[in-house]
Amino acid sequence: xxxxxxxxxxxxxxxxxxxxxxxxxxxxxxxxxxxxxxxxxxxxxxxxxxxxxxxxxxxxxxxxxxxxxxxxxxxxxxxxxxxxxxxxxxxxxxxxxxxxxxxxxxxxxx
Amino acid sequence: xxxxxxxxxxxxxxxxxxxxxxxxxxxxxxxxxxxxxxxxxxxxxxxxxxxxxxxxxxxxxxxxxxxxxxxxxxxxxxxxxxxxxxxxxxxxxxxxxxxxxxxxxxxxxxxxxxxxxxxxxxxxxxxxxxxxxxxxx
Numbered sequence: 753x754x755x756x757x758x759x760x761x762x763x764x765x766x767x768x769x770x771x772x773x774x775x776x777x778x779x780x781x782x783x784x785x786x787x788x789x790x791x792x793x794x795x796x797x798x799x800x801x802x803x804x805x806x807x808x809x810x811x812x813x814x815x816x817x818x819x820x821x822x823x824x825x826x827x828x829x830x831x832x833x834x835x836x837x838x839x840x841x842x843x844x845x846x847x848x849x850x851x852x853x854x855x856x857x858x859x860x861x862x
Numbered sequence: 863x864x865x866x867x868x869x870x871x872x873x874x875x876x877x878x879x880x881x882x883x884x885x886x887x888x889x890x891x892x893x894x895x896x897x898x899x900x901x902x903x904x905x906x907x908x909x910x911x912x913x914x915x916x917x918x919x920x921x922x923x924x925x926x927x928x929x930x931x932x933x934x935x936x937x938x939x940x941x942x943x944x945x946x947x948x949x950x951x952x953x954x955x956x957x958x959x960x961x962x963x964x965x966x967x968x969x970x971x972x973x974x975x976x977x978x979x980x981x982x983x984x985x986x987x988x989x990x991x992x993x994x995x996x997x998x999x
Contacts, residue, residue, distance in 0.1 A: 774878060804904070806904055806907045806970065806973070807970035807972075807973055808907075814964055814966060817961050818961060835900035838897075842957075843969055843972070844957030844959075
């Protein structure tokens with residue numbers, strides 16, 4: 753999996769490419785933790801190029817989101833499609849995370 | 863019934879990639895569509911990761927994976943000789959809970975059961991045998 757992060761105003765836009773599975777999830781979670789320890793609080797996960805996610809990936813997003821609660825931070829999502837969207841739906845994650853049609857629309861929320 | 867793949871490897875995370883690639887190739891060869899292949903990969907990953915984490919708390923062990931086809935059905939069998947564990951008896955997590963109330967456990971098995979048409983467990987000769995079945999259409 754490839755993780756590409758850029759700072760856009762008050763948010764870190766994290767674009768994920770490939771597969772967020774049990775092997776890749778620890779690295780992903782560590783990269784988000786690193787940003788948080790640098791004082792970053794708002795994340796937009798762009799999943800446009802993500803082909804696959806498993807419960808390990810969902811758990812890393814959930815764990816990060818719980819960490820951000822203390823600092824009133826948030827995780828927003830965009831680019832959900834195909835099997836990735838299906839996994840979010842089945843697991844009930846669509847009702848606990850805000851999903852936007854585009855990165856631009858999400859960044860207006862931050 | 864035709865056997866498509868039969869692998870036996872140490873139950874370790876480092877083997878996840880090759881096991882999933884093998885399931886994926888078998889499903890592809892059977893004409894499954896990409897979206898359904900992703901769901902089959904998901905079910906296989908969740909089952910395998912569960913075995914890697916919990917089957918052998920005190921000693922290393924192996925996992926055996928057999929992909930078969932019968933009629934329009936794709937069947938994956940996972941066999942380990944670890945501690946008895948019936949995933950079909952696990953309660954489902956509350957998928958309506960909010961972020962803070964969400965428990966991290968149980969989600970993988972829940973997803974696996976959701977995307978498969980049938981999941982069967984049996985304990986035989988001190989081995990856990992889990993059979994996942996999905997219809998092509």
